[in-house]
Amino acid sequence: MTDVYSVDVQITAPVRPTEVTDRVRDAVTNLFPEADVTEGHGELLGEAHGMETFSELLHDQEILDTARGQFLADRRGDTFSFDLKKQAAFQGVVNFAVGDPAELGDIHVRVTVTEPSVEDYIDHVAPPTEDGRPVED
Structure with missing residues (x-):
């Protein structure tokens, strides 16, 4: 059986005057x-x-463990958010932004979970691990 999720993901990325909009879009x-x-x-x-x-x-x-930590660190009710480095994202790599924002700004992601629960959705996106491997139910 496939789980059904009701989720809204909002992504914002600043585009500085020195940047090419299409590269930020990529x-x-x-x-x-x-x-x-x-x-x-x-x-x-x-x-x-x-x-x-x-x-x-x-x-x-x-x-997965790093992602879970980021998701849970900024969880508020049915919403969690996190920031990502633009340069890494341009290369197709996930790199969470921590500390001071990058000079060109970071990609901000806000996830609101309507159904099932935010914990279940986090488990779906980044399941708990044991010895580096996802734990199966």
């Missing part, structure tokens, strides 16, 4: 190809209803 869509990306004033705005590709990248890069 950084966003490399990690979130399912996102509908539009151009705002000095930023790109993306909306998606899932994080399947992002989850695959976390598995491939073997950074």
Whole structure:
């Protein structure tokens, strides 16, 4: 049986005057190809209803524990958020931004989970691990 998730993913990425908008768009869509990306004033705005590709990248890069830590660190009710480095994203690599923002700004991701629960969705995207391997139910 396939689980059904009701999730809204909001992605914002600043576009500085020295940056090429299409390259910033590529950084966003490399990690979130399912996102509908539009151009705002000095930023790109993306909306998606899932994080399947992002989850695959976390598995491939073997950074599930790091991702879980980031998701849980900034969890508020049914929402969690995190920041990603633009340059790494442009290369198709997940690199969480911690500390001071990068000079060109970071990609900000905000995930609101309606169903099932935020904990279940985090488990879906970045499952708990044991000895570096996802724990199966």
